[in-house]
Amino acid sequence: MTITAEPELGVPLEKAKPSLDLKERTNAAANTAKELGKHGLDVTPDKEDKDVASKISASYAGDPAGTSKKVTQKKLSTLKPASIILTDSILNEFGRSVVQNSLQIRHLVTNKLLLESENPDPRVRIRALELLGKISDVGLFAEKSEVTVTHQSTDDLREKLRSKLAKLVNPEEEVEEAVVINGESIDVDEELGLKDENDSS
Numbered sequence: 001m002t003i004t005a006e007p008e009l010g011v012p013l014e015k016a017k018p019s020l021d022l023k024e025r026t027n028a029a030a031n032t033a034k035e036l037g038k039h040g041l042d043v044t045p046d047k048e049d050k051d052v053a054s055k056i057s058a059s060y061a062g063d064p065a066g067t068s069k070k071v072t073q074k075k076l077s078t079l080k081p082a083s084i085i086l087t088d089s090i091l092n093e094f095g096r097s098v099v100q101n102s103l104q105i106r107h108l109v110t111n112k113l114l115l116e117s118e119n120p121d122p123r124v125r126i127r128a129l130e131l132l133g134k135i136s137d138v139g140l141f142a143e144k145s146e147v148t149v150t151h152q153s154t155d156d157l158r159e160k161l162r163s164k165l166a167k168l169v170n171p172e173e174e175v176e177e178a179v180v181i182n183g184e185s186i187d188v189d190e191e192l193g194l195k196d197e198n199d200s201s
Contacts, residue, residue, distance in 0.1 A: 022060055022068040023091045025076060030088030033081035045082040050115065052079060053086035060091065110135065 020028075037043040045053070060067040076084070093111070116128035133140035 019068070021064065022056075022071050022076075023064075025068075025073065026056075026084060026088045026091060029076060029079075029084045033085050036081065037085075041081060043081045043085055045086045049080060049082040049086055052083040053090055054112070056087050057090040106135075 033041070033043055056067070056071060059070075079087075090108075110132070113128045113132050117125055117132065119125045119128065130141070132138060
């Protein structure tokens with residue numbers, strides 16, 4: 001049996017739909033990968049997956065439109081399922097505004113450090129935990145200093161000020177400093193041999 005088809009001529013073409021944003025395409029691909037993961041596909045991320053997800057997310061945060069054009073559907077299809085799921089997770093968690101304010105950057109860095117704190121390499125794990133401890137909200141390693149403020153009455157301050165001004169106005173009228181040891185007053189200048197030098201000059 002032969003089927004004959006005649007094409008219709010003059011049918012207007014639909015306008016090309018604008019390409020979907022990377023976030024939407026990644027979300028669709030991640031949903032597929034998650035569904036396949038339920039049926040046995042390994043979607044456990046390794047270091048390479050984390051690096052890829054980090055690079056794509058950071059690039060998207062800086063230039064969403066440019067990154068959406070660069071990461072075409074063809075390029076997206078070459079990524080491993082774990083990379084796609086992790087990228088989708090980061091983009092969903094932080095959205096397009098990953099770097100639009102410092103609070104979101106802080107959350108991104110904190111979450112990345114939390115991921116690295118489970119790294120099998122103990123050096124990476126310890127460094128990540130150390131950096132998490134240095135976050136100001138945690139303040140685990142913050143040096144704390146104590147400041148003691150001594151309050152004085154206005155009269156005490158006036159008296160100290162008068163005394164200092166009197167010494168500045170009349171420096172010759174210095175009060176001899178003496179030290180009391182075992183009830184005896186000792187002239188410090190005399191003991192150090194400075195009194196004779198001062199008297200001779």
